[in-house]
Amino acid sequence: MKVGFIGLGQMGVGMAANLLKAGHEVTVYNRTPAKAEALVAQGARAAATIAQACAGDAVMTMLSNDEAATEVVFGEGGLLASLPAGAVHVSSSTISVALSERLEAAHAGAGQRYASVPVFGRPDAAAAGKLYLVAGGEAATIAAVQPLLDAVGQSTFVVSEQAKVANIVKLSGNFLFASVIESLGEAIALIGKAGVDRRQYLDFLTSTIFDTPIYKTYGGLIVDRDFEPASFAASLGHKDIRLALAAAEELRVPMPLASLLRDRFLTLLAHGGDNLDWAAIGALAARDAGKGGA
Structure with missing residues (x-):
């Protein structure tokens, strides 16, 4: 063609x-x-x-x-x-x-x-x-x-x-990706502050009940603090969550977790993280816990 x-x-x-x-x-x-x-x-x-x-x-x-x-x-x-x-x-x-x-x-x-x-x-x-x-x-x-x-x-x-339905599906998927990143970050911050080796913990998760690419990819980025260069910039992640919330508002679908994610991205952007990979929101929990982060 x-x-x-x-x-x-x-x-x-x-x-x-x-x-x-x-x-x-x-x-x-x-x-x-x-x-x-x-x-x-x-x-x-x-x-x-x-x-x-x-x-x-x-x-x-x-x-x-x-x-x-x-x-x-x-x-x-x-x-x-x-x-x-x-x-x-x-x-x-x-x-x-x-x-x-x-x-x-x-x-x-x-x-x-x-x-x-x-x-x-x-x-x-x-x-x-x-x-x-x-x-x-x-x-x-x-x-x-x-x-x-x-x-x-x-x-x-x-x-x-209807063309727009594909966009709703895409936004819902990116919401799920961001949810996994945030939850991974919080879990890794918890075990890290308890003294557990973060890489060993991730290897355990991803070789057992969470043996999926999303946990392996984003878990690895969080454990290694590997946020530059960005494959998908945090500013774009923030944009996608805002668009998901706008779609939810139109359809009257409450998405409280999406609202939390919007604020997590805003926090990252407020600290100069616009050009970091969006996985960097997964480092915010460790920073909040006094263990450093993005």
Whole structure:
């Protein structure tokens, strides 16, 4: 397929590279053009403008927040003005439910198609083509871009013909990730202050009842205080929890733990942790207990 890719951060660069490996004709755009150079060396075309990335069958976007996505779609020369009729915008960004609804309606009004396909996985999974994808949108639209989804992920879970539902699922998942990080941090702080070896404790947990990647990955980051460079910045984690709470407010779903997590992220950010990995909230409990931390 002929596809544009917009947003070459840590996740986007791996996804675009896998599209190339799968044989798709890829045109890439990023606000910082230098980030496209490695992909151009692999066979991608570099677009000087957003419009130049919109000449194909589809455009995939992987952007950091609502503000960036709004500018790319609705700004002058953006997707809405540039995508051909019938072409598909595949949004893999973690954005608000409200913006996803707005994008779906705007693309439909312009005769274009829209699918919300946020992803689960860290940059190493993106580079390996091992992301898990959650898709929302009309069945025909998702089917049309399935070859692209197969190139960047190992599984696609179609959850609804309403695009926004995929965003709710993504936000709920990131809430669960953050909940695990916080609970791990508190447990590790407790045993650490009691004199138990933290690495030995983690090895016990992850070789028995918590033998899962999430506990191994984030537990290791917390035990090693390995928060730089960030694979997923704390500022983005804070953003995602706020978006989850906004969705919960709209649906009248109390989420008291999400409110706590919002405050934990605020604490980390207030101490200059914006660019640390979001796993750094797991070090706050140790710091609160007088044992140091992020």
